[in-house]
Amino acid sequence: MTITIIYISLSGNTESFVKRLSSYLKTWHQIDTKLINIKELDHTTFPVTEPFVAMLPTYLEGGNGVDNGDVEILTTPLGDFIAAHDNYKSCYGIVGSGNRNFNHQFCLTAKQYAKRFGFPVLDEFELRGTSSDIERIAGKIIAAQEAFDVD
Ligand SMILES: Cc1cc2nc3c(=O)[nH]c(=O)nc-3n(C[C@H](O)[C@H](O)[C@H](O)COP(=O)(O)O)c2cc1C
Incomplete structure (x- = not known):
């Protein structure tokens, strides 16, 4: 896998x-990972046909998340990449991070991407995440990919 x-x-x-997370998956589950950092792509996009999980930190300007507006800054290239070439169809879930x-x-x-593209938020973690976040999130990603492959 x-x-x-x-x-x-x-x-x-x-x-x-x-x-x-990648080292954890290799060591404990013998799973290889392919990592794509959107920041390094400089706004280029390409089709992704294999199933993937997205990981997204939060950068919002203004708003309080309850009753007034908030503007996504800096992370929009990930949304653009997922929207391009219908890539969202291969995404089985997203993991959010923040503070x-x-x-x-x-x-x-x-949460906004989950609503926009129709895939679930698999989990969340704060800042760099703890080793228990890694263990828990690895389990959720493996289960979500297995379920997606069967569909
Ligand atoms: C300008 C700015 C705005 C941010 N806004 C939010 C926010 O609205 N919600 C949140 O959970 N975290 C927010 N964060 C915290 C980042 O999501 C957090 O530091 C994250 O770990 C950054 O990930 P990265 O180092 O991979 O870029 C903000 C950070 C900055 C610098």
């Missing part, structure tokens, strides 16, 4: 999580 992870990371937290100091806006963009 190979797991494709498509992510964006601006300050390195999500990147750190993805790399630790709990943002209260109701914690991981809000992942």
Whole structure:
């Protein structure tokens, strides 16, 4: 089994999580990962036909996540990539990340993408994530990919 992870990371937290997750999957589940960092693509897109999971930190300007507007900044290239070539059809779920100091806006963009594209939020973690986040999220990704492959 190979797991494709498509992510964006601006300050390195999500990147750190993805790399630790990748080593965990290899060591404990003998699963290889293919990592695509959207930041390195410089706005280019290409079709992804194999199943993938997306990982998305939250960067919002303004708003409180409850009753007034919020604007996604910096992470929009991931949304554009998922929308391009109908790539969203190969995405079986998204994992959000953020900082709990943002209260109701914690991981809000992942929830917005789930609604926009019709895939589920598989889980969430804060900042670089803990080893228990890695263990739990690895389990959820494996289960979601297996279920998606059967469909
Ligand atoms: C300008 C800015 C806005 C942010 N807005 C949110 C937010 O609305 N909700 C949230 O959960 N985290 C928010 N964060 C925290 C980031 O999502 C968090 O630091 C994340 O780990 C960054 O991931 P990265 O290092 O992979 O880019 C914000 C951070 C910055 C710098």
